[in-house]
Amino acid sequence: MKRGLALLLLIAAPAHAQEGLETTASFWREVREPGWQRSRELVRHGQRLLLEAAETPDPYLRAAHLEGAIERFRRAHALAPRDPEALHLLAHATTRWSRPTPSGRLESHDEEAIAFWEALRALDADYAADEVGFELGILFTKARRFDRAVEEYERALVAVLDPGFAATTHANLAEVHMMAGRLERAAVEYARAIELAERDTSGRSAQALSLALFGAAVALDRLGEHTASLEHAWRARSVMGGSMDVLREDGVFFEPPSEIHWYEALGHLAQAEHAPRDERASAWVEARRSWRRYLALAPEDDPWRELAQRHLREVDRALADAR
Numbered sequence: 001m002k003r004g005l006a007l008l009l010l011i012a013a014p015a016h017a018q019e020g021l022e023t024t025a026s027f028w029r030e031v032r033e034p035g036w037q038r039s040r041e042l043v044r045h046g047q048r049l050l051l052e053a054a055e056t057p058d059p060y061l062r063a064a065h066l067e068g069a070i071e072r073f074r075r076a077h078a079l080a081p082r083d084p085e086a087l088h089l090l091a092h093a094t095t096r097w098s099r100p101t102p103s104g105r106l107e108s109h110d111e112e113a114i115a116f117w118e119a120l121r122a123l124d125a126d127y128a129a130d131e132v133g134f135e136l137g138i139l140f141t142k143a144r145r146f147d148r149a150v151e152e153y154e155r156a157l158v159a160v161l162d163p164g165f166a167a168t169t170h171a172n173l174a175e176v177h178m179m180a181g182r183l184e185r186a187a188v189e190y191a192r193a194i195e196l197a198e199r200d201t202s203g204r205s206a207q208a209l210s211l212a213l214f215g216a217a218v219a220l221d222r223l224g225e226h227t228a229s230l231e232h233a234w235r236a237r238s239v240m241g242g243s244m245d246v247l248r249e250d251g252v253f254f255e256p257p258s259e260i261h262w263y264e265a266l267g268h269l270a271q272a273e274h275a276p277r278d279e280r281a282s283a284w285v286e287a288r289r290s291w292r293r294y295l296a297l298a299p300e301d302d303p304w305r306e307l308a309q310r311h312l313r314e315v316d317r318a319l320a321d322a323r
Helices: 015-032 036-054 059-079 084-096 110-123 129-142 146-159 163-179 183-199 205-222 226-239 259-274 277-297 305-322
Strands: 098-100 106-108
Touching: 036 059, 036 084, 059 084, 059 098, 084 110, 084 129, 110 129, 129 146, 129 163, 146 163, 163 183, 163 205, 183 205, 205 226, 205 259, 226 259, 259 277, 259 305, 277 305
Parallel strands: none
Antiparallel strands: 098 106
16 A cells, blocks of 8 residues: 655745744643654654665665664654654554565564554554554454454444545455455455445556456356456456556565465466467466466465366366367
């Protein structure tokens, strides 16, 4: 999720008068809460490091920038413990910190991030309530605590106002229901996400709509509605100009990681449905590769393994017939 920074333009007073008001307010805030001004300096320093982290492709350097930001936000919060902004930024930066380990695993501070978001809610239940619920939903999903993730996404939806954000939240909620085996609930939530994304006129809805359509395709496929599934997958590709790159964009993750290959397999099958007869084989080859990757990565107790194996056999038959 990306949230824009709102610029508030005050026209009731000249700029120098506004600066004087802010200075006076800051002075009296410092009188009431010693350390307030220093906490503001630390917040500004931490925000600059956050921006540097967002612009840094190297994961180790990004982690270093985030560590610097986290330390500054932590100190700012200690100086002004009743101010929610520093705690909010501390939770945000901690959530985004990760670093690859030599074994290839991605190290994170998810449990600490959960504690910070919950502390922010305890400090001020109305402060960024939609974001708090959304971020906790993601963190509990990664921890496979699905009931808590559902609870958090539903809390976020009570507070959310932006239709694009609501669409993403409904889609994430649908994904959690699907992971928990509640396919009918997942299909309902995906339908709501699609509806909201279609109504969003902010210009940011294409990604949310495509992801919701892809998710609905997977849920419908697992419900046995394969034709409707491929229709949704084709539309998901069409929204993004025929591409499936949206599935691998920054900020999009799958739990378990094998899931992305099911999404991509359906995208390849949808491509085969709409391709000229002499071009279908290449799409089936890609679908076969995706099904094989899914089966190689999926847990042994995966409830969809048998269906994936059946789809793989179907693709093998299609390729044999084509030859």
